[in-house]
Structures are given as structure tokens and as C-alpha cells.
Amino acid sequence: MSTEPAFDARSWLAINAIRTLAMDAVEQAKSGHPGTPMALAPVGHVLWTRHLKHAPTDPEWADRDRFVLSCGHASMLLYGLLHLSGYELSLDDIKRFRQWGSKTPGHPERGHPAGTEVTTGPLGQGVGNAVGMAMAERFLAQRFNRKGHRIVDHRTWALVSDGDVMEGVASEAASLAGHLRLDKLTLIYDDNRITIDGRTDLAFSEDVGLRFEAYGWQVLRVADGNDLAAIDRALTEARSETERPTLIVLRTIIADPAPTKRDRSEAHGAPLGADEIARTKAVLSWPAEPFSVPEETEEQKAASIAAGEERLADWQTRLDAYRAEFPTLAAELDRWLGGPLELDDEAELPAFGAGDAMATRQASHKALKTIATQVPNLVGGSADLAGSTGVDLGPDASYFGPGVAGQSVAWGIREHAMAAAMNGMAAHGGVRPYGSTFLVFADYMKPAIRLAALMHLPTIYLFTHDSIGVGEDGPTHQPIEQLAMLRSIPNLTVLRPADAAETVEAWRVALARQDGPTAIVLTRQKVPGLPRRGPVTEARQGGYVLFDPPVAPKAAIIATGSEVQIALAAALNLSESGLPTRVVSLPSWERFAAQPKAVRDAVLPPSLRTRVSVEAATTFGWHRWITDHGRAIGLDHFGASAPGDRLFVEFGLTADRVIETVKQVAEESA
Numbered sequence: 176m177s178t179e180p181a182f183d184a185r186s187w188l189a190i191n192a193i194r195t196l197a198m199d200a201v202e203q204a205k206s207g208h209p210g211t212p213m214a215l216a217p218v219g220h221v222l223w224t225r226h227l228k229h230a231p232t233d234p235e236w237a238d239r240d241r242f243v244l245s246c247g248h249a250s251m252l253l254y255g256l257l258h259l260s261g262y263e264l265s266l267d268d269i270k271r272f273r274q275w276g277s278k279t280p281g282h283p284e285r286g287h288p289a290g291t292e293v294t295t296g297p298l299g300q301g302v303g304n305a306v307g308m309a310m311a312e313r314f315l316a317q318r319f320n321r322k323g324h325r326i327v328d329h330r331t332w333a334l335v336s337d338g339d340v341m342e343g344v345a346s347e348a349a350s351l352a353g354h355l356r357l358d359k360l361t362l363i364y365d366d367n368r369i370t371i372d373g374r375t376d377l378a379f380s381e382d383v384g385l386r387f388e389a390y391g392w393q394v395l396r397v398a399d400g401n402d403l404a405a406i407d408r409a410l411t412e413a414r415s416e417t418e419r420p421t422l423i424v425l426r427t428i429i430a431d432p433a434p435t436k437r438d439r440s441e442a443h444g445a446p447l448g449a450d451e452i453a454r455t456k457a458v459l460s461w462p463a464e465p466f467s468v469p470e471e472t473e474e475q476k477a478a479s480i481a482a483g484e485e486r487l488a489d490w491q492t493r494l495d496a497y498r499a500e501f502p503t504l505a506a507e508l509d510r511w512l513g514g515p516l517e518l519d520d521e522a523e524l525p526a527f528g529a530g531d532a533m534a535t536r537q538a539s540h541k542a543l544k545t546i547a548t549q550v551p552n553l554v555g556g557s558a559d560l561a562g563s564t565g566v567d568l569g570p571d572a573s574y575f576g577p578g579v580a581g582q583s584v585a586w587g588i589r590e591h592a593m594a595a596a597m598n599g600m601a602a603h604g605g606v607r608p609y610g611s612t613f614l615v616f617a618d619y620m621k622p623a624i625r626l627a628a629l630m631h632l633p634t635i636y637l638f639t640h641d642s643i644g645v646g647e648d649g650p651t652h653q654p655i656e657q658l659a660m661l662r663s664i665p666n667l668t669v670l671r672p673a674d675a676a677e678t679v680e681a682w683r684v685a686l687a688r689q690d691g692p693t694a695i696v697l698t699r700q701k702v703p704g705l706p707r708r709g710p711v712t713e714a715r716q717g718g719y720v721l722f723d724p725p726v727a728p729k730a731a732i733i734a735t736g737s738e739v740q741i742a743l744a745a746a747l748n749l750s751e752s753g754l755p756t757r758v759v760s761l762p763s764w765e766r767f768a769a770q771p772k773a774v775r776d777a778v779l780p781p782s783l784r785t786r787v788s789v790e791a792a793t794t795f796g797w798h799r800w801i802t803d804h805g806r807a808i809g810l811d812h813f814g815a816s817a818p819g820d821r822l823f824v825e826f827g828l829t830a831d832r833v834i835e836t837v838k839q840v841a842e843e844s845a
């Protein structure tokens with residue numbers, strides 16, 4: 176048990192302040208979730224005052240414990256804790272809960288307010304985030320700690336709900352955490368047995384604790400969510416575990432101690448109502464005035480700030496001693512923690528030219544092997560497809576468990592957990608995560624990719640087997656609509672390189688990106704190295720002129736990936752036969768759209784009205800580049816099982832069809 180004094184009336188003042196703030200904020204906003212913050216206020220108080228290592232005056236302190244509120248609907252719990260702990264979150268901020276421009280959104284958003292580690296709300300994502308954070312801490316600790324110098328030494332705590340543990344992503348992530356024996360990870364499971372539709376036994380009757388034991392977790396149980404001493408003991412036991420992650424099954428009553436709505440589903444996602452709030456405050460002997468916070472809680476706030484300052488000072492002393500003994504390591508740690516490491520523009524990567532025929536996944540593999548040595552905190556792997564996606568760095572690079580700090584993660588067949596954990600790793604800081612799988616399985620990752628974009632996290636996704644070029648595996652494995660899906664996500668940069676040389680440039684773009692995720696989309700089949708009018712570095716702008724005829728072009732073929740070779744063959748034929756045609760390689764719609772108008776107009780002049788696009792995917796979205804006068808060649812249907820070359824012919828993705836289509840569009844535009 177902790178060495179803190181016994182819990183007293185001041186603890187309950189702070190707990191009940193959180194409860195009443197949650198009730199009042201939701202009531203004033205006329206929307207929100209009051210019941211879970213009320214039930215979890217006791218465990219939140221014990222965790223934040225006795226176990227969580229944090230510093231309110233420096234929310235970004237590198238060695239702080241990470242706290243994830245996976246059940247993001249309980250956001251008023253987090254806001255109450257931040258306010259009472261001395262973070263920059265005022266009572267006025269809480270009064271503006273869920274309002275335009277406030278610091279207190281309906282679900283927590285990374286860094287908004289300060290002290291919010293990740294954006295949560297879609298259930299289960301926070302579990303994956305927490306696993307990724309624990310993975311990042313272990314990697315950094317094994318890389319930098321030395322005997323007598325534990326400069327990286329913190330824990331990850333997450334509060335999760337019934338809904339979280341029902342979600343598949345949480346199961347995937349928990350299975351991985353147990354396999355990796357992430358002993359500095361603790362999930363606190365709010366077992367209130369209530370969901371929006373009613374009691375959980377409508378659809379959920381398993382023993383969650385037994386499931387986590389099967390995953391290899393330590394499982395502790397606290398029978399009463401108001402038993403502060405029992406909660407304290409469980410948190411202490413979790414901290415002392417050195418072999419396994421810990422799940423604490425905490426039995427709570429939603430909306431406790433509301434007289435009539437406690438333990439009822441209507442307390443989950445709607446205001447309690449003025450009458451119920453008044454009755455609840457009477458039970459608590461609390462002032463009826465909304466947003467009343469006792470002056471005594473100022474003592475807790477001051478104590479929290481003072482404890483944080485003491486932790487910071489102690490860490491700084493230890494860091495200074497570390498710098499003195501290990502100056503090179505300390506400088507490297509500073510670089511890693513300062514933000515994603517950038518690859519120097521002059522860094523030597525594999526060079527490819529015209530005639531270098533290979534699958535772009537193979538070119539990516541060659542580039543990655545070099546990049547991994549130059550960016551030593553690039554950590555990732557594949558969802559059981561390392562050889563196929565080209566991310567196998569060899570057995571010596573394996574990240575597995577205690578004592579091993581390899582860069583390669585075997586994520587297992589857990590695409591969703593991979594993406595969610597990558598978010599946690601990136602949010603933690605100090606590492607640059609990547610993950611790979613077949614493009615068709617991007618569907619399994621979509622929720623986490625969206626959150627990476629929303630949080631501006633610099634995660635990197637390698638999606639291979641990008642088209643009907645997959646061939647014989649058939650339509651289940653041939654992505655058709657996935658490119659359009661990825662391109663529709665705001666703040667996600669998608670790159671589909673045309674050949675090996677463009678693939679290297681795609682990696683440079685991804686590593687240079689600091690404010691959002693990047694997806695590199697790669698072929699299974701070989702593609703030729705393409706001749707170019709200019710340097711391949713032009714690919715970094717997202718779209719460029721790959722080929723121009725000897726005279727001013729009268730038509731343009733726009734393509735991405737493996738279809739650029741088709742476009743080039745068609746353009747050469749058209750130009751020789753009297754219709755001079757430009758080829759534009761457009762590996763990234765997002766980057767090209769972000770270029771100045773002058774750059775875009777130089778590549779695709781408005782006067783160049785005859786435009787045809789070719790891409791082995793749905794034509795959805797291509798109107799943006801071909802305008803009203805153009806034509807899109809693609810696949811607005813699923814594929815089939817046959818050799819890839821045959822499928823390109825059968826589905827009309829050929830130079831002959833492109834030639835015919837360009838001529839038709841030219842006639843129509845004349």
C-alpha cells in the first residue's frame with residue numbers, strides 16, 4: 176500500500192467535486208455523459224493523487240506517466256482531475272463544456288486541454304494507444320537506461336469501459352500486450368455493467384478477467400468502486416508487477432450516488448436533470464449552486480503542483496548526472512524526444528534508374544533497410560506479412576520483450592491493434608512508428624488511421640499488393656475502393672509511387688512529414704524503371720510531368736503507380752501519331768493539391784482540356800484532376816481470380832484503351 180496518509184474527508188471533498196462538476200457541466204451543455212465520471216471519480220482521485228507520476232506545470236515532461244481515458248465519453252472525469260490537479264484548466268473552461276472554441280470538448284482531444292495524451296471516443300482505441308505507449312517506453316528504456324541511471328522509467332495507465340473491452344481492437348491489443356509482457360501497463364476496467372441500450376447482459380456475459388488472464392495478464396479485482404483503500408492496494412500491486420501487464424476489474428455503479436438514476440442506462444449519455452442533480456447534491460451535503468468547488472480542494476491543487484515540481488527537479492538532477500556520464504547517449508535522447516527524426520535530403524538511399532524493374536514493395540524494402548540505420552528510432556513491422564510487404568529487417572532487429580530493443584515489431588494478424596498502438600507510440604514520443612499490410616486490409620485499420628490524422632501524428636503506413644495485380648488471390652484481396660477511402664481522410668498524405676525511384680522519394684516525403692500520417696501504397700508485381708524528363712525529386716511535389724512530346728502537348732494522361740507505364744506507352748504512341756500527349760505522374764493527390772497554383776498549372780495547364788486518367792481502382796474522385804472534359808479509366812467493379820497481367824487486359828487497363836479514350840476525348844473537346 177502507498178505510504179500516503181489514510182484517506183479522509185478531504186479526499187471525499189475532491190471526489191465529490193469531480194462528481195458534481197460532471198453533473199453540472201453536462202446539465203449546462205444539455206448533452207454529455209455524467210454517469211461514468213461520477214462512478215470513476217474515486218479511482219481517478221486515488222490514481223492521480225497517489226500513483227500517477229505527473230507534473231501539472233510541465234504536461235509534456237518526457238518521463239511522466241501516461242494516462243489514457245479510453246472511455247472518452249467520460250471526459251468530464253479527465254477535466255475535473257486536470258482542474259483539481261493544477262493544470263491550466265479553469266472553472267470557467269469547465270463551464271464551457273462542449274461549446275465552440277472551449278478547452279473542454281465532448282470527447283478528449285490530444286493536447287486540448289494540456290494533459291490530454293490522446294484523442295479518444297471511438298471505444299477500444301485507447302486500449303491500443305496505451306499498449307503502444309508502453310511499447311515506446313520499453314524501447315526507450317532499453318535503448319538509453321544504464322546501470323544506476325533509469326532515465327526512462329514511467330508507466331501507462333488507462334481507464335476502460337465495458338464498451339472498450341467489447342471492441343475487437345481492444346482484444347487484439349490486449350493479446351499483443353500480454354505476449355510482449357508489458358509490465359508497465361495497467362488497465363482499470365470500469366465494470367459497471369451498463370451500456371446505452373441497457374444492462375450489458377443484453378449482449379455480453381463473459382468473464383473479462385478470465386479472458387485477460389488467458390492473454391497473460393495479472394488480473395486484480397476490486398469489488399467496490401468507492402473503497403479507496405482497496406483501490407489504493409490494487410494500484411500499488413499493479414505498480415509492483417514486473418512480469419505482466421495488469422487489469423484491475425473495478426466494480427462500480429454508474430451515476431453513484433444519484434438517488435433514482437444510479438445503476439440505470441439513462442445515466443450514461445444524457446443529463447441527469449435539475450431535480451436529480453438537486454437530490455444528489457443533497458445526498459452529498461453539497462451546495463445547490465452549480466459549479467461549486469470547496470476551497471479545501473485548493474490544498475490538493477497546491478500539493479499536486481508541488482509534488483510535480485519535486486518530480487521534475489529530481490529527474491533533472493538524474494538527467495544531469497546521466498549527461499555527465501553518457502554525453503553521447505544523452506544528446507541522442509534529446510534528439511529523439513525533440514520530435515520525429517528527419518532524414519537529411521542528402522542522405523544516401525538506394526538509387527534506381529530507368530530499366531530497374533522491380534515491384535515497388537521490393538524497392539521500399541531496399542530503402543527501408545538503409546533508412547532504419549539512419550533513423551534508429553523508426554520502429555514497426557507488419558501484420559504477419561513481413562516478407563510480403565518488404566519490412567523484414569532480420570532476426571537481430573526483432574522487438575520482443577524485456578532486454579530487447581529491436582526496431583522490428585511482429586504485430587501478428589492484428590491490423591487494427593497495430594494502427595491503434597502506432598498512434599500510442601507516436602503520441603508517447605521518442606519513436607517513429609510504421610506498420611504494413613496489404614492495401615485491402617486498410618479497411619481494418621481505418622478508425623485508427625482517422626484518429627492519427629485527427630491528432631496530427633506522424634505515423635507511416637506501408638500498404639502493398641495495391642491492385643488487381645495481386646492476381647490469382649482474387650477479388651477478396653484485390654483493393655478497388657481503398658485508395659479513394661484513404662484519400663478521403665483529411666490530413667492523411669497518400670503516395671502511390673510509379674516505380675522504384677519514386678518509391679524512394681515517397682519514403683523521403685513520409686519521413687519529412689511532422690504533422691500527420693502518411694500512407695505509401697506499393698505494388699506486388701514488378702514495374703519497369705521509367706525514363707523521365709527531369710529529376711525524380713519532382714515527385715515530392717505530388718504531381719509532375721514525367722514525359723512531354725517534342726512539341727506543345729494537346730492532351731494529358733494522368734496516372735499513378737503501376738499504371739504510369741501504361742500511360743507512358745499510350746503517350747508515346749499518340750505523340751508519334753500526331754496527337755502530342757503529356758504524361759503526368761500523380762503519386763500524391765494531397766501534396767499536389769497543396770502546391771501553389773503556378774506549380775499545378777505548369778503541370779496541368781487549364782488550357783490542356785483533353786485529359787484522361789488511368790488507375791487500377793475506382794474512378795471515384797478523379798473528376799478533380801480530369802475536369803468536366805476528361806475521362807477516367809479505372810475499375811468501378813470488383814476484380815477476379817486470374818494472373819494479374821490477364822486481369823489488366825480483361826478489364827481494359829491497357830495502352831490501347833487509353834489511346835482510344837484520349838482520341839475520343841480530343842474529338843469531343845475540339
